[in-house]
Amino acid sequence: MRSLSEDSDSATHSAFIESLSSYSRLHRAQRWEGTFGEFLSTILPANPAAMARSSHQYIWDMLGWHGRAAQGELTDAQRAKELFKRELFGIDEPLSRVVDYFKGAAAGSDVGRRLLLLLGPPSGGKSTLAIMLKRGLEEYSRTDDGAMYAVKGSPMRENPLNLVPSGLRAEFRERYGVDIQGELSPWARDYVEREFDGDFVRVPVERVFLAESSRTGIGTYAPHDPTTADIADLVGSVDLAKVAQIGDEGDPRAWSWSGAVYAASRGVLEMIEILKVKREFLYLLLTMTQEKNVKVSRFPLIHLDETILAHTNLAEFHKFLQEKENEALLDRMVIIKVPYALSYKDESRIYQKLVASAPAFRNVHLDPHVLNLAAVFAILTRLVKTEREGLDMTKKLRLYAGEAVEGVPESEATRLHAEATDEGLTGVSPRFVINAISNAITRGNTHSLTSMELLLAIKDTIESDARMESKQKKAWVDHLVTARKEFYNRWVKEDVHRAMFASFEEEAQQLLEKYLDEVEASLDHRQVTDPITGETRPADERFLRSVEEKIKVSDSGKMSFRQEVVRKAMVAFKAGEKFKLASHARMREAIEQYLFEERRDVLRLVTSTARPDEEARQKISVVQQRLVSEYGYDEHSAKEALSYVTTLLAQE
Secondary structure (H helix, E strand, O other): OOOHHHHHHHHHHHHHHHHHHHHHHHHHHHOOEEEHHHHHHHHHHHOHHHHOOOHHHHHHHHHHHHOOOOOOOOOHHHHHOHHHHOOOOOOHHHHHHHHHHHHHHHOOOHHHHOEEEEEOOOOOOHHHHHHHHHHHHHHHOOOOOOOEEEEOOOOOOOOHHHHOOHHHHHHHHHHHOOOOOOOOOHHHHHHHHHHHOOOHHHOEEEEEOOEOOOOEOEEEEOOOOOOOOOOHHHHOEEOHHHHHHHOOOOOHHHEEOOOHHHHOOOOEEEEEOHHHOOHHHHHHHHHHHHHOEEOOOOOOOEEOOOEEEEEEOHHHHHHHHOOHHHHHHHOOEEEEEOOOOOOHHHHHHHHHHHHHHOHHHOOOEEOOOHHHHHHHHHHHHHOOOOOOOOOOHHHHHHHHOOOOEOOEOOOHHHHHHHHOOOOOOOOOOHHHHHHHHHHHHHHHOOOEEOHHHHHHHHHHHHHOOOOOOHHHHHHHHHHHHHHHHHHHHHHHHHHHHHHHOOOHHHHHHHHHHHHHHHHHHHHHOOOEEOOOOOOEEOOOHHHHHHHHHHHOOOOOOHHHHHHHHHHHHHHHHHOOOOOOHHHOHHHHHHHHHHHHHHOHHHHHHHHOOOOOOHHHHHHHHHHHHHHHHHOOOOHHHHHHHHHHHHHHHHHO
16 A cells, blocks of 8 residues: 555656656747748748847847846836846846846947956856856747747858848848848858758748757857967867868868857857956957957858857956056956955855755754854955944944944945945955855764854864965954854844743834834923823933933934934834834844843843753743744754853853
8 A cells, every 4th residue: 555655756756757748848849940931921020120139139138038027116127137136146236237238238339349247256156147147048048039040050050031132131121120230151151052052042940949058059168278278169170071071171061160159159158267368369259249250261251149258357357457458458348346245144145045055054954143144254354444433344244234323324335335346356255154164064063053163163264274364364263253242142142032031022012112102202392191090201211212222322313313213103104004123123123132131130040050940941941942943043053042142141
């Protein structure tokens, strides 16, 4: 007799097999093949503009297609970023510039005649951006909107519209409303004359699907040793075996059309570490982007329409800048800096993505602050110190994360970043942090990692790194101390506090409402009526200040702070919503700190492990269980959190 588990597994297998079968059937149904005459009569009339798209137009349409399901009223440029936002976090500005490049190029501006160069530190997202663009093209080419057709057998997948003779293109434009930009390659000209006696109407056409694995519309070039690199890797060369058969080196059939630029025709060519290649490679690529053609021996100019997406690191770029003869090349590039994330919340999302895909983390529990704490450390290493009085690195980090900072407007984050344009181009890489965590797990053979264990693991990685100078090591270890004191201490105390008092949220909301009542009375200069005795009294200024001082609201700044809180409360009221702690980040922090201070003695008593009696043990057990069930801890990390908070309280 089969078990329910076996039946479930069987159903899962059957469902997956059916999905594969459906995919295969759809793929077969999408295929199309016919003559150029049939293409003109059955395919072209439905959407002539789509059939005449350049590579930049095709990519721009692809980005829009991927962003079609985005929620809200978004511009085309905002929707075009949706593809990248699935995997890339914290680099919204560079993504906007990439999208603007494709938008401008698709519209026919001169930016389309520039090579797109992504510049940034290692592990910053450049390669991921290129990979997502390529995968997006592969998926789009299998849709009706992304259908692409080519001369069958062409090594460059030439647009069949290139078959239309130049003398008939004006008539074509009048009839279909689109221009034909391309020219037939030497291979296609020879093919049409030799196989069809020049009758281009009979030339076979097929639908093509872009795929990096088959080098169809997506090419990738990684440089070898510059001294041995051969430009034939890009543009091909004479195939001596075919010359022996054909007898003519100038015959297009004797040429090897396997170069990377032909593989990427009508799609995208990714150039990895482009500035490491020989200068002749660069001139060829830049001429191709500018003129849309390449010149190889024995043939006239070969028309090629493709987007070149290149990336390189900072060291290679600075070396390239030092050579004056490269100035002309730089003018023909659109250079976009891709720095590390500067918001610890975005950085944490990067770690979450890396952790989710790594087998080493599959059975390991991370306490709820491990990734955020690692992210805080990483961002501190990337920030540039500001000269502004009263604004230290911690406050700057919080501003970049969208958190409110006393006395500093939220818009200040934009100004601060504008003052430090190279911010995020140096510092810890996500890979460094993930490697440190992996090493801690592997060496300790542990299935649970706490925030304090994380800090020790990163400290060990820093101190054992032979590439780093002692001055930098000290600075980074200091950042670890800052991350612990200014962030983790507050986070873990709040967790323990909430776990200890089950009614925390209710108490906090009541306290928030009391604060609002007192503030309104203070601003309106009216009396407060006691709900129990009915007696009236002035606003409780001592209570208001005791709450506000928890987040360092100064006496001189209390009125503006109170007015801001009341204003946000009124906005929520007018929208028919309740003003809650989540509605105001700084008020939430103030209320939590106030409650924590009120219960400090209780916390110290219960978490003391020196001589706990049975009642204390039960309370400790309840707190640990609540940390596990409600706040993302496991038994090991909950016990460590309680022990750590006990130590903090003993020091205060």
